Amino acid sequence: NEQPLRVAVAANFLPVAERLSTRFTRQTGTPLRLVSGSTGKLYAQIVHGAPFDLFLAADEARPRRLVEEGRARGAPFLYATGTLVLWSPRPGLVDQTGGVLAEGGFSRLAMANPRLAPYGRAARETLQALGLWSRLRSRIVRGENIAQAFHFVVSGNAELGFVAASQLLSRGEEGSRWVVPERLYSPILQAGVVLTAHPAAGRFVHFIRCGEGREIVREGGYRVAADPAC
Amino acid sequence: MLSGADLAALQVTLRLALITTLILLLLGTPLAWWLARSRAWFRPVVEAVVALPLVLPPTVLGFYLLILLGPEGALGGLVTALGGRPLAFTFSGLVIGSVLYSLPFVVQPLQTAFSTLDRRLLEASATLRAPPFDRFVSVVVPLSRSGFITAAVLGFAHTVGEFGVVLMIGGNIPGETQVLSIAIYDHVEALEYTSAHWLAGGLLLLSFLLLLTVYLVNRRWSVAHP
Amino acid sequence: MLSGADLAALQVTLRLALITTLILLLLGTPLAWWLARSRAWFRPVVEAVVALPLVLPPTVLGFYLLILLGPEGALGGLVTALGGRPLAFTFSGLVIGSVLYSLPFVVQPLQTAFSTLDRRLLEASATLRAPPFDRFVSVVVPLSRSGFITAAVLGFAHTVGEFGVVLMIGGNIPGETQVLSIAIYDHVEALEYTSAHWLAGGLLLLSFLLLLTVYLVNRRWSVAHP
Amino acid sequence: MTLSARFRIARGAFVLEVDLELPGEGVTALFGPSGCGKTTLLRAIAGLESCHCGRLKVGHQVWQERGHCLPTHRRAVGYVFQEANLFPHLSVRGNLEYGWKRAPAAERRISFDQVVVLLGLEPLLERRIRGLSGGERQRVAIARALLASPRLLLMDEPLAALDEASRESLLESLERLRGTLAIPMLYVTHSQREVGRLADHLVLMEAGRIRASGPVEELLTRTDLPLARAADAEAVIEAEVAGRDERYHLLRLRFGGGEFLVPEAGRRVEGRVRLRILARDVALALERPRATSVLNVFPAVVESLASVNDAQVVVRLAVEGGGHVLSRITRRSADALGIAPGLRLFAQVKSVALMG
Amino acid sequence: MTLSARFRIARGAFVLEVDLELPGEGVTALFGPSGCGKTTLLRAIAGLESCHCGRLKVGHQVWQERGHCLPTHRRAVGYVFQEANLFPHLSVRGNLEYGWKRAPAAERRISFDQVVVLLGLEPLLERRIRGLSGGERQRVAIARALLASPRLLLMDEPLAALDEASRESLLESLERLRGTLAIPMLYVTHSQREVGRLADHLVLMEAGRIRASGPVEELLTRTDLPLARAADAEAVIEAEVAGRDERYHLLRLRFGGGEFLVPEAGRRVEGRVRLRILARDVALALERPRATSVLNVFPAVVESLASVNDAQVVVRLAVEGGGHVLSRITRRSADALGIAPGLRLFAQVKSVALMG
């Protein structure tokens, strides 16, 4: 009898969001409707009146911007932090220190577009920190988002690529990987923001940040910081 | 294999493609007829404008449509001022976007068919007491059959596969504006490859059967009435 | 207003669209001719298959192409086995993808034009000593002009605006596989709306002028040789 | 009812400029060399040329005039085009029914089956257009036009593609139609024979203009017009049935002080009949020939003469009781006989043909 | 060179089944009612029907046979289609040049300008096809076929759309071409007149089969064939120029024991000439008519006769010195004269026409 809660979800977070949604609905009886898309697209749609109650973005900037523009209710909140992984389906290609990047035993390195996707930005920062950015630039292929970067690698067209830990986890992929140390890139913060006065919005946010949802997010391959708000 | 959301998307897709194709044929036919016969100086301008939506990436076109249809946009503002629901994120909005984007695929084959038509047959039909609309229905349409089929097939198929525009102005709302192409896209993006394969395979099979039926019927017809 | 990358993208786009259109016309013409004249039972099957790529969202089509072209894919494996460079993320890969995706837009208008052609003119031309290819060039092509223009315009414009396939198999490498449509898309996604507006506007203007030229030339020609 | 038309249509170097008054009944033949504008005139009457080109009144109804224009589909003309112009997507039956279904039932004057029989189309009804021979196409086109129940029939060389026998039988059918349906016809032809056979009125065109227009009997024999000088030159006259030879199926016809014997050709006729007399079938003599019987000889007066070529002249003769005939003789004979206007002499006719 | 053809082509209920041997020179007329298969035969010879349909040999060259098939474009036939079939995207000049440019220069036997003059196409050269009148189209089509420098000319009713004068002048041109170019022609026509005028050889078709095939002189006068019984029935004979009347431009021709006077019609001829004599222009008498001069009278023997209709019969006469003429007379006269095969009598000819 309650209006379903419409949640706009960044595409990379969709699998986790689906699990969250099932759980939440089972618990509270409130139906959820997930709408996924790229963060930029969702942002543009919200600006132009899309009927979303809650926005779970893949970055921090766009929720903040919505708040600044007065299109949101309350402050943005963090719900997950992504982990960047250098991965190749070929066993043994990626060593535990990422030395393969410097050795250059590959022809294509996939990553998300640094201008658009937080994981892409993180990948660039990593390469820059390693001092390899300009050297490897010509071998980089850029996906529009982290999913496309993953496609490039999983289809074998790029030997290796910077992907999200969550992707590897959800796919159960083998191969070789190097979990990029956090010091090499600024954190990939995924923030959300409530957009309407839908009564269930606050409850769902609480569910993700503090409740059972928090565990689901972590199982999905994200880090979740201790949240003072809980 | 297919979730309830996927089935809902299939239904939305078919409805959208059917309605869009119908509207396109209704709008495209007179437009193509005019383009095929007019000697106005601005005809080439209209021709160019019709083809223009094609050169924009669909997402970008969708973005501008979103601006246009949104509550602050020219069209959206007008609609809401007149007491209508805003068009963005509704099925009607999808239809508008699809029609705009697939228009050239319907208009141009029709125009080709119309412009190769033998005018003397229209004259004959006029001397046999057929008024203009009757002439169109009884002579132009059957003789342009192949153009109409091409137009309908391209319009339909393109709307089914169409994606960017719909995604942008539809908002991908399951059961409402989420179409199959977006559902497949979502599966791919979510790395749910198995679901994507099934859905894509199903869509291909369905479309193949549909197209095959159209072409078989057309062939049978053309054997009977060459 | 336009960055160097944008200009490079423009250049790649035009090159891609031109080469794709050319290849499409070369491949599409014999295919359309066969479709228009064949009485084989499997003709409707071929017709349906040609239209099929349309119903898949371009990104998804790109995804499958990516798999096909990859080292473990059928095509990619073959190419590398023959000592060729892998096709993904290269300009050649883009061309393959665009050709596949835009094929129906070229084949179908041509087929429409060919099938409405008066066969007796071909017979006349044969009695005037013209061998088959000569007949095609001297009779079929000029009489199907409007079909060729439609085919070229749809093929070209669609390749310019095409996006998903190119994005997927191109890898968005600036100066190599980044085309204008992706550049505009990137601007929109990055909320760089001003750049997006400029680029989209420029693309529209350029395309409009191009299309207008085509149609004006066509019109002048058709006034001279109706 | 009359048809009055005034058109000016320019097509490049060619200009059609006509001002015509035609009888609203019977058959009017349009005759003239190739490219003289016959088709253009027919098209203008049907409303297929721009409407700014002139004025057209049929009976009391104005079909076009400055500012006013009855569109083609409301003119109820039946048009048999020079090239058959059939609908390729319909069967023969579909083509025939096209106009038939669109004509109000009240205006129909002839039944579908009648027309089909008239043109011998039964075996073709279910055929597609593509396989039809040239002559078959033309017959379908004529039937299609007739079935639209027109108020005015425009025919552009309808019989050109037909063999002698079909042409003959179609001509007969058209003659019968003229009688029973009373549809006025405008009939373009290149054949002087068809003119003499079918037409009541004749319009002679030349280079976009009307050279002459008038009753057939008059125009056929005017030596200042090309018709009288053609190889097929002929006259059309009226005669009276005076008797019948039952055994030999011959008719005795009385005309202008003479009598003819004419093969009956299967038809029983009474009263007045029309006859065609070819110019080259008429010999001239100063005295009534004695060696032959009185048959086929009648007195006449030379009205005018004109040269056909180096060797031949054609003579127009006024016949007792009205009417004219032509005689084509060698210049030598003309000199020998001293042919000059006013001369009284005897015409001997080798053969005549019955019309209608 | 001869042309030998054997075809079997089925089209629904219609079957063309022919086995023909034609002379490889001069003009062969294909004559027959509408729908009898003339066009189909021409198309088969041009290679426009399926190649499995028969055997075709032209001279020593096999054009088609089981397993072998010379495609149309290598047969070098000039085809004038029944419907002009011009290229709408080319100007008149473009149409004419189409085949001209594709014919090897060595095979050209007539110059571009000659053909243009022959068919009076100068004023039309730069025109588009769409504005041409029916007759103009047909002339362009004939010129286009001639300019392809064919080894065999196939013409499907080329003159049907033309007026008398153009037809006459074209017939003359074709006669001249036949002489100078020595291209064999296969000529479909519905006009008995054109047959007599142009053809050397005649093929008579009926319902997809060959009814008769042979020299024109022979077939025209065979009373068992429909030609002799047609209204236009005529005979073609050879005569010798015996003298000339310079003043009146008449030729004196000697033939079969008689003498004719024939208008010269502007041409100077010597030696032997061919003449057309219409059946209805020939009267019969048992004695040499005394009242008229000896001119145009010659002795003959009745060979056969056949009924034309209730009232008329046609008589085939053997003429002294070879050749045949026809005479159409009333049944009454035939009875009165006691016409029967073997009867010797005198034929009087009202008029004859010079050919070629």
Ligand SMILES: Nc1ncnc2c1ncn2[C@@H]1O[C@H](COP(=O)(O)OP(=O)(O)OP(=O)(O)O)[C@@H](O)[C@H]1O
């Ligand atoms: N655009 C044009 N420029 C010059 N002349 C033209 C043009 N269009 C038509 N004509 C001429 O108009 C004339 C009239 O054509 P129309 O078809 O009426 O002739 P027609 O009397 O029907 O001849 P036919 O007996 O050969 O059919 C033709 O000589 C044709 O060449």
Ligand SMILES: Nc1ncnc2c1ncn2[C@@H]1O[C@H](COP(=O)(O)OP(=O)(O)OP(=O)(O)O)[C@@H](O)[C@H]1O
């Ligand atoms: N599919 C078919 N079914 C039945 N009859 C057919 C078919 N196709 C052609 N015919 C017949 O074949 C016959 C021969 O046609 P063709 O064109 O050769 O005749 P034609 O002698 O040239 O006649 P015309 O003098 O009228 O041009 C026609 O009677 C036509 O109706």
Ligand SMILES: [Mg+2]
């Ligand atoms: Mg005409």
Ligand SMILES: [Mg+2]
């Ligand atoms: Mg024919």
